[in-house]
Amino acid sequence: xxxxxxxxxxxxxxxxxxxxxxxxxxxxxxxxxxxxxxxxxxxxxxxxxxxxxxxxxxxxxxxxxxxxxxxxxxxxxxxxxxxxxxxxxxxxxxxxxxxxxxxxxxxxxxxxxxxxxxxxxxxxxxxxxxxxxxxxxxxxxxxxxxxxxxxxxxxxxxxxxxxxxxxxxxxxxxxxxxxxxxxxxxxxxxxxxxxxxxxxxxxxxxxxxxxxxxxxxxxxxxxxxxxxxxxxxxxxxxxxxxxxxxxxxxxxxxxxxxxxxxxxxxxxxxxxxxxxxxxxxxxxxxxxxxxxxxxxxxxxxxxxxxxxxxxxxxxxxx
DNA sequence: CAGCGATCAAACCTTACATCA
DNA sequence: ATTGATGTAAGGTTTGATCGC
Numbered sequence: 001x002x003x004x005x006x007x008x009x010x011x012x013x014x015x016x017x018x019x020x021x022x023x024x025x026x027x028x029x030x031x032x033x034x035x036x037x038x039x040x041x042x043x044x045x046x047x048x049x050x051x052x053x054x055x056x057x058x059x060x061x062x063x064x065x066x067x068x069x070x071x072x073x074x075x076x077x078x079x080x081x082x083x084x085x086x087x088x089x090x091x092x093x094x095x096x097x098x099x100x101x102x103x104x105x106x107x108x109x110x111x112x113x114x115x116x117x118x119x120x121x122x123x124x125x126x127x128x129x130x131x132x133x134x135x136x137x138x139x140x141x142x143x144x145x146x147x148x149x150x151x152x153x154x155x156x157x158x159x160x161x162x163x164x165x166x167x168x169x170x171x172x173x174x175x176x177x178x179x180x181x182x183x184x185x186x187x188x189x190x191x192x193x194x195x196x197x198x199x200x201x202x203x204x205x206x207x208x209x210x211x212x213x214x215x216x217x218x219x220x221x222x223x224x225x226x227x228x229x230x231x232x233x234x235x236x237x238x239x240x241x242x243x244x245x246x247x248x249x250x251x252x253x254x255x256x257x258x259x260x261x262x263x264x265x266x267x268x269x270x271x272x273x274x275x276x277x278x279x280x281x282x283x284x285x286x287x288x289x290x291x292x293x294x295x296x297x298x299x300x301x302x303x304x305x306x307x308x309x310x311x312x313x314x315x316x317x318x
Numbered sequence: 319c320a321g322c323g324a325t326c327a328a329a330c331c332t333t334a335c336a337t338c339a
Numbered sequence: 340a341t342t343g344a345t346g347t348a349a350g351g352t353t354t355g356a357t358c359g360c
Contacts, residue, residue: 149343167327167356187321208320209356216323 170210174200178207182214 170178181188181196188196188211197204 169353170355183349206355212321213354213356215321221320 168206170202174202178210178214182211186215186218187211 177200180197181192185192188207193204193207196202197207200207
């Protein structure tokens with residue numbers, strides 16, 4: 001299945017799958033992961049033999065069309081509408097809490113069709129996924145309730161029931177939207193957080209946690225990539241070191257096979273015979289070594305640079 | 319108070335194997 | 340006996356959530 005996302009602009013085909021092939025190492029982590037999810041979902045679809053057309057998702061919030069025309073897919077999931085509109089719902093105190101926090105309850109009749117769309121869109125979604133999504137908001141706002149699941153009373157446990165304690169899994173659409181947001185900005189300011197939460201029909205805390213986890217896991221992946229790179233680099237250096245050691249050994253072996261005087265650089269032999277000044281001219285030394293004829297350089301005595309200069313002549317005259 | 323790292327645990331995926339028509 | 344479909348248990352992976360710093 002292919003999923004398209006648009007934020008109100010002209011719908012365009014998904015491109016991030018192609019992008020994954022061009023990704024740079026910085027992006028390696030999450031793109032790979034995301035791609036993996038997609039492929040696994042595709043394979044799942046192959047198994048089920050689904051031939052659903054690509055879904056182009058319009059994420060423009062609260063568009064008039066969506067508001068006035070509930071998607072037909074909702075009708076196909078009676079359990080979803082039931083869950084959303086009259087399902088388990090929040091317990092009264094939770095509703096109050098959420099309302100006090102300035103958030104409209106997703107189960108209230110004021111819930112936008114856009115929000116419902118998010119719960120149901122995506123033809124590749126299984127009934128189970130939809131059911132899970134429908135359980136999303138009825139879940140207690142544990143962090144805001146203070147204390148988390150550990151501090152829940154046994155009465156509360158009973159009230160919530162086993163099904164409501166099921167772990168939330170974000171829908172593909174929600175994940176994709178969060179991914180896009182993350183690509184733009186890996187951190188959120190409170191305003192962005194609230195906006196995203198509203199758009200995705202999630203609690204701000206959920207968005208916050210998602211971004212936290214996303215950052216942590218991206219970092220982890222990046223560390224793995226870096227580690228792999230350093231490992232390769234280390235191997236290269238080791239190999240280079242081995243090669244140089246070998247070369248050095250060969251040179252040493254070559255050295256010991258030659259007479260003693262050949263072991264010394266030619267620079268020590270370039271003394272001007274007339275003035276007895278040592279010419280530390282590297283060119284002459286290089287010439288001597290390069291010619292590989294140190295002996296010749298010795299006997300003939302490479303021409304001292306001073307011999308050609310006037311000053312040398314003067315010095316010699318003195 | 320937000321962010322981070324470590325961790326837990328539910329959901330999900332993969333694989334191997336058994337059973338049956 | 341062989342084969343394809345189906346079910347299932349086990350182990351591994353992903354990911355939402357929590358806790359302490």
